Amino acid sequence: MTDILDELQWRGLVAQSTDIDALREALTQGPVTYYAGFDPTAPSLHHGHLVQLVLMRHLQNAGHRPLALVGGATGMIGDPRESGERTLNSRETVAEWTERLRGQIERFLDFEGPAAAELVNNLDWTESLSTIDFLREVGKHFRLGTMLSKDIVARRLSSAEGISFTEFSYQVLQGMDYLELHRRKDCTLQTGGNDQWGNLLAGVELIRKADGHAAHALTTPLITKADGTKFGKTEGGAVWLAPDMMSPYAFYQFWLNTDDADVVRYLKVFTFRSRGEIAELEQAVVDRPQARAAQRALAEDVTTLVHGAEATERVRQASQALFGREELRELDATTLGDAVAELPSAPGTVGQSAVADLLVATGLEKGRNAAKRTLGSGGVYLNNEKVEDDERILAAEDVLPGNVALLRKGRRNLAVVAVQ
Incomplete structure (x- = not known):
């Protein structure tokens, strides 16, 4: 076993830990079974979950055994939010989203070999548990004072809407998950985001009180931008990992647009590049910032991790094609549609619409x-070909897959014609 903890700390993936020296020794001495939980409170994982999946893969690459828990039970309740009670989803919706999340998680971990990953669902041990057994076997180990002192609970209690017993009990259910996995799978480490620290400690304490065993918890920090603002928000909301909620092209562009001040930190957190490779890219940011080599490496690595190499190549080609460095007609309709989705647009008709009028209509x-x-x-291009006739009319041969045509003014001002 290598000292994986040093590697995680260098990458900025460690915020808090129970007894860091004991955890280091456990990770060094032999394979550790660990788990992270993912609740199906939405139909997709997002950038925050991606941090946990990358952490899990680092630990697995070091020889430790991952358990990825999809919360078919806890997903029916949801972790308390900063403000406002969650809307409870139907059992059918939670079941559907559970399967979607399982499919997303599977691509990140290796399910073969001595450190083979396993997917688990906490509904398996929660659904048949009676209320009396839950209170007697689990609830008796929790102290109300400790539960009330947790940050999110304290904030909700002092707010106008308060907190329901349902959401208040979430920390007990998550603690029970750790106890069950400890008993069933010899799991001795739980990982999660820093906002989950209180819930992780609940499980550690439950294992100690119920079984008299020591267990570990490790959290990752909240990823922020260099200016301290929240990372991962776009105009459309969260950075979703599901392609039907955020296209691979939009996903790629999100990472490509990373600020110079953030890109090296994000390379450490979200990619598996070596220290030497990241050092070279860091120097490139200083020496040749206009080349954006670090941003391209980040976008390609993360998009490949989430969507696969084939999708990454398609969106890379689309990104290049918009500015004349690849052939637009070689793109499929879906990829081209994703690439132009955020561009200003206007309708056009073959044989009727003049390019001059389309320039005005698209803004x-x-x-x-x-x-x-x-x-x-000579400053106008239609599908990356210069238009020299100021009376040029949109023709049938100008129509690209997906019934669109691309207009460009100068080098970087783009718009799309939706052909009627």
Whole structure:
């Protein structure tokens, strides 16, 4: 066993831990079975879960055995939020989302070999548990004062809406998960985000009180931007890992647009590049920031990790094609549609719409006279081909897969024509 804890700390993946020296010794002496939980409170995992999945893979690569828990039971309740009670989803919805999350998690871990991963569902040991048995066997080990002192509970109690007993009991259910996995799978380490520290400690304490055994907990820090603002929010909301909630193209572009001040830190957290490789990319940020080599490496690595190499190559080609460095007609309709989804657009009709009018309709020019001047100066491209005729009409051969045509003014001002 290598000292994986040093590697995780260097990558910025360690925030808090129970007895760090004891955990280091356990990880060094032999394979440790560990788990992280993922609740199906949405139909997809997001960037926050990605941190946990990367951590799990690092530990597995070091020879330790992962258990990925999808909370078919806890997902029907949901961890208490900062404000407001969650809307409880139906059993059918939770079951559907559980299967979606299982499919997403599977691509991150290795399910063969001596450190083979395993997917588990806490509904397996919770569904048949009676209320009396739950209170007698689990509830008796929890002290109300400790539960009330947890940050999120304290904040909710002092708010106008308060907190229901349902959400208040979440920490007991999560603690029971750790106890069950400890008994069933000899699990001795739970990982999670830093906001889960109180819940992780609940499980550690439950194992100690119920079985008299020591267990460990390890959290990852909240990932922020260099200016301290929250990482991972887009105009459309969270950075989802499911392609039907955030296209691979949009996902790739999110990482490609990382600020220079953040990119090296994100390379450490979200990729598996070596220290030497990251050092070279860090130097490239200093020497050649305009090349954005570090951002491209980050975008390609993370997109490949989440969506696969084939999808990454498609979106890379689409990204290049928009600016004339790849052939637009070689892109499939879905990838091209994703690539132009956020561009300004206007309808156009084959044989009727003039390029000058389309420049105005899409907002690339303010008026027809200005559009014709730009055309006359050679500054307009249709599907990356220069338009030299200021009376040019949209033709059938201009239509790309997905019934679109790409307009470009200058080097970087893009718009899309939705062909009627």
